[in-house]
Amino acid sequence: MSFKPQSFAGRVRYAADLIASGARPCRAFDSCFENYDGDAIAAALIREAATNRDLAQNLGRYINRARAQEATDRRQHLSDEALKREAERLRREGRTEASTAPPRNVQLALL
Numbered sequence: 001m002s003f004k005p006q007s008f009a010g011r012v013r014y015a016a017d018l019i020a021s022g023a024r025p026c027r028a029f030d031s032c033f034e035n036y037d038g039d040a041i042a043a044a045l046i047r048e049a050a051t052n053r054d055l056a057q058n059l060g061r062y063i064n065r066a067r068a069q070e071a072t073d074r075r076q077h078l079s080d081e082a083l084k085r086e087a088e089r090l091r092r093e094g095r096t097e098a099s100t101a102p103p104r105n106v107q108l109a110l111l
Contacts, residue, residue, distance in 0.1 A: 036094020
């Protein structure tokens with residue numbers, strides 16, 4: 001299955017399906033969390049786990065359940081649609097921050 005990186009719902013669905021199935025994590029699974037909105041993805045997975053027994057049983061094998069619960073608690077006041085908008089905001093801010101950060105000289109950091 002493929003998805004657009006900006007597709008919050010698609011990444012949540014892909015991650016939820018993989019976790020619920022118990023399949024081995026892959027690069028596509030990792031990329032679900034690598035768009036600066038990983039906390040929102042985790043919160044959506046916790047919400048979905050409330051009604052998906054297989055997802056709930058397997059979730060702790062794939063993500064840090066305590067950290068995901070913290071992310072969920074911080075966003076508990078948000079509707080599903082508002083959580084999607086929060087993910088968009090996190091992605092936008094993350095990209096802006098990454099593009100304005102000064103370049104790091106890795107070689108100097110090693111000295």
